[in-house]
Amino acid sequence: xxxxxxxxxxxxxxxxxxxxxxxxxxxxxxxxxxxxxxxxxxxxxxxxxxxxxxxxxxxxxxxxxxxxxxxxxxxxxxxxxxxxxxxxxxxxxxxxxxxxxxxxxxxxxxxxxxxxxxxxxxxxxxxxxxxxxxxxxxxxxxxxxxxxxxxxxxxxxxxxxxx
Numbered sequence: 001x002x003x004x005x006x007x008x009x010x011x012x013x014x015x016x017x018x019x020x021x022x023x024x025x026x027x028x029x030x031x032x033x034x035x036x037x038x039x040x041x042x043x044x045x046x047x048x049x050x051x052x053x054x055x056x057x058x059x060x061x062x063x064x065x066x067x068x069x070x071x072x073x074x075x076x077x078x079x080x081x082x083x084x085x086x087x088x089x090x091x092x093x094x095x096x097x098x099x100x101x102x103x104x105x106x107x108x109x110x111x112x113x114x115x116x117x118x119x120x121x122x123x124x125x126x127x128x129x130x131x132x133x134x135x136x137x138x139x140x141x142x143x144x145x146x147x148x149x150x151x152x153x154x155x156x157x158x159x160x161x162x163x
Contacts, residue, residue, distance in 0.1 A: 035074045038083055039067065041098070045091050066091075
């Protein structure tokens with residue numbers, strides 16, 4: 001019996017892995033989905049600062065041409081990186097919605113988080129140093145009053161100011 005159940009289990013695993021592989025291959029088969037995905041990674045270059053597929057600039061001189069160009073790349077079957085690189089070569093790096101994570105652009109991604117972290121650490125260290133400072137010395141050697149002695153002085157001040 002254990003041999004049969006092991007065989008059935010391995011057969012079931014094989015069938016599930018085959019189904020999973022088929023699903024993975026079919027997910028990238030929709031050219032419209034690729035067009036939408038790539039179009040939302042590009043910026044319209046007319047100056048409206050909107051995503052290419054969402055440019056609602058009336059009479060936009062560039063978005064229709066850029067969309068046709070993107071559609072032709074997708075129909076040809078070019079890879080996503082090749083399509084994005086073609087747009088970068090034609091329109092410059094500002095055509096990308098998000099900067100790449102290579103070279104100097106990596107610093108553009110890291111720097112805000114680094115500055116925030118350094119700022120939080122600096123504030124923590126300054127506050128910690130301030131808390132460790134001794135109490136300020138009062139003029140003429142007068143010491144601050146607290147506790148029951150302070151209550152006594154307050155009562156005396158109330159009594160003397162009652163009219």
